[in-house]
Amino acid sequence: MDFDVLTLFIVLAVILAGTVGFFLLQGGRKLPEGTYPETRDADDHPEGPTGTAVTEADTAPLTSEEEAAVEAAESVEAVEEAPETTAPAVETPEPVAGRLARLRARLVKSNNVFGKSLLALLSSDSIDEDVWDEIEETLLMADLGTEPTMELVERLRERVTVEGSRDPERVRSLLREELTALVDPSLDRSLTLDASGRPAVMMVVGVNGVGKTTTVGKLARVLVAEDKDVILGAADTFRAAAAEQLTTWGARVGVPTVKSDVEGADPASVAYEAVSAGIEHEVDVVMVDTAGRLQNKANLMDELGKVKRVIEKLSDVDEVLLVLDATTGQNGLNQAKVFSEVVDVSGIVLTKLDGTARGGIVVAIQRQLGVPVKLVGLGEGPDDLAPFDAESFVDALLEER
Numbered sequence: 001m002d003f004d005v006l007t008l009f010i011v012l013a014v015i016l017a018g019t020v021g022f023f024l025l026q027g028g029r030k031l032p033e034g035t036y037p038e039t040r041d042a043d044d045h046p047e048g049p050t051g052t053a054v055t056e057a058d059t060a061p062l063t064s065e066e067e068a069a070v071e072a073a074e075s076v077e078a079v080e081e082a083p084e085t086t087a088p089a090v091e092t093p094e095p096v097a098g099r100l101a102r103l104r105a106r107l108v109k110s111n112n113v114f115g116k117s118l119l120a121l122l123s124s125d126s127i128d129e130d131v132w133d134e135i136e137e138t139l140l141m142a143d144l145g146t147e148p149t150m151e152l153v154e155r156l157r158e159r160v161t162v163e164g165s166r167d168p169e170r171v172r173s174l175l176r177e178e179l180t181a182l183v184d185p186s187l188d189r190s191l192t193l194d195a196s197g198r199p200a201v202m203m204v205v206g207v208n209g210v211g212k213t214t215t216v217g218k219l220a221r222v223l224v225a226e227d228k229d230v231i232l233g234a235a236d237t238f239r240a241a242a243a244e245q246l247t248t249w250g251a252r253v254g255v256p257t258v259k260s261d262v263e264g265a266d267p268a269s270v271a272y273e274a275v276s277a278g279i280e281h282e283v284d285v286v287m288v289d290t291a292g293r294l295q296n297k298a299n300l301m302d303e304l305g306k307v308k309r310v311i312e313k314l315s316d317v318d319e320v321l322l323v324l325d326a327t328t329g330q331n332g333l334n335q336a337k338v339f340s341e342v343v344d345v346s347g348i349v350l351t352k353l354d355g356t357a358r359g360g361i362v363v364a365i366q367r368q369l370g371v372p373v374k375l376v377g378l379g380e381g382p383d384d385l386a387p388f389d390a391e392s393f394v395d396a397l398l399e400e401r
């Protein structure tokens with residue numbers, strides 16, 4: 001009898017332990033790919049089994065931490081994913097010259113409402129205060145920003161009064177001149193691609209979902225179209241699908257991608273590996289994609305600064321491109337300021353300009369940051385990225401349709 005009770009007790013204990021163990025294992029299970037949250041909290045760093053996970057302490061700007069990332073770069077199994085031979089034939093990207101002209105229809109479609117209403121207002125028989133107010137409102141609605149709007153209205157008032165002409169063609173050319181001056185054709189919008197004796201190094205940064213990975217992919221095509229040898233670095237180790245997405249973009253045009261096969265690896269280590277592979281293979285350009293981060297998350301901004309400093313152990317960073325979503329309008333300005341403080345942004349890529357009538361943001365960004373818009377995204381297609389050009393942009397705003 002006593003023996004039976006003891007046996008029953010042991011059996012029950014085994015069942016209980018098994019059940020608890022099962023639930024514990026379920027709780028700690030990895031998320032399947034693609035179910036990662038799109039935004040991170042400040043303390044939401046992914047853990048990497050190679051000891052490269054970023055903790056609060058190692059985002060601090062300490063030399064020893066940067067050294068650790070460099071060392072970790074050797075242990076992170078960064079794989080340089082060359083395009084597979086069985087993959088479909090490598091595509092030939094569209095030539096870069098004339099891209100803005102090809103994509104002009106997209107710009108016209110979304111943005112010429114703004115140009116057209118300005119033209120209509122300025123051509124009206126008498127321009128009274130109400131009309132000037134409407135002109136001002138139209139400019140503000142297009143996200144031109146308060147100061148440039150006031151300046152432009154002032155200039156237009158002066159010229160319209162002096163010239164006295166309401167001839168639509170005359171008004172159009174006057175508006176074209178003034179808008180072009182605001183967008184500033186004198187800015188140097190070229191990408192620094194010629195770093196003699198070593199690859200040019202570019203970093204692509206920005207908040208979540210603005211189009212960073214897509215931009216790196218499209219830009220790789222731009223560079224391939226210009227006969228450059230390129231290596232991509234998948235330093236967005238947070239979003240599980242990002243490295244795959246980038247590798248696919250690269251493979252389509254025969255460009256290899258350096259990525260870690262360790263989930264949640266230290267992004268600085270992957271970036272370091274990519275630049276070091278670029279130097280070893282003597283490529284022309286290394287482009288490093290980074291994870292999206294909100295500008296008000298101090299730890300994540302520190303992490304970004306660290307990525308740059310760790311790369312700088314090997315090479316200067318020649319371009320830091322900040323990707324901004326044109327549809328977010330003036331919000332982009334706050335983002336841009338903080339990113340600029342942390343990684344010294346050298347150029348803006350304005351994406352999704354095909355989906356907004358807020359093209360005036362180009363002027364506002366350049367004014368407030370002193371950083372030129374270098375490229376614009378005008379669609380989701382692989383070659384829908386074009387070098388920005390002030391005159392073509394203004395022409396598209398004023399085009400008759």
Ligand SMILES: Nc1nc2c(ncn2[C@@H]2O[C@H](COP(=O)(O)OP(=O)(O)OP(=O)(O)O)[C@@H](O)[C@H]2O)c(=O)[nH]1
Nearest residue numbers: 208209210211212213214292351352377378379380
């Ligand atoms: N219409 C339009 N869509 C764009 C453009 N550029 C990017 N996109 C789309 O924006 C979405 C987000 O792009 P991603 O490249 O994944 O964005 P990301 O910034 O890398 O995202 P995170 O890594 O999550 O921060 C995708 O659906 C892109 O196709 C553009 O110029 N026009």
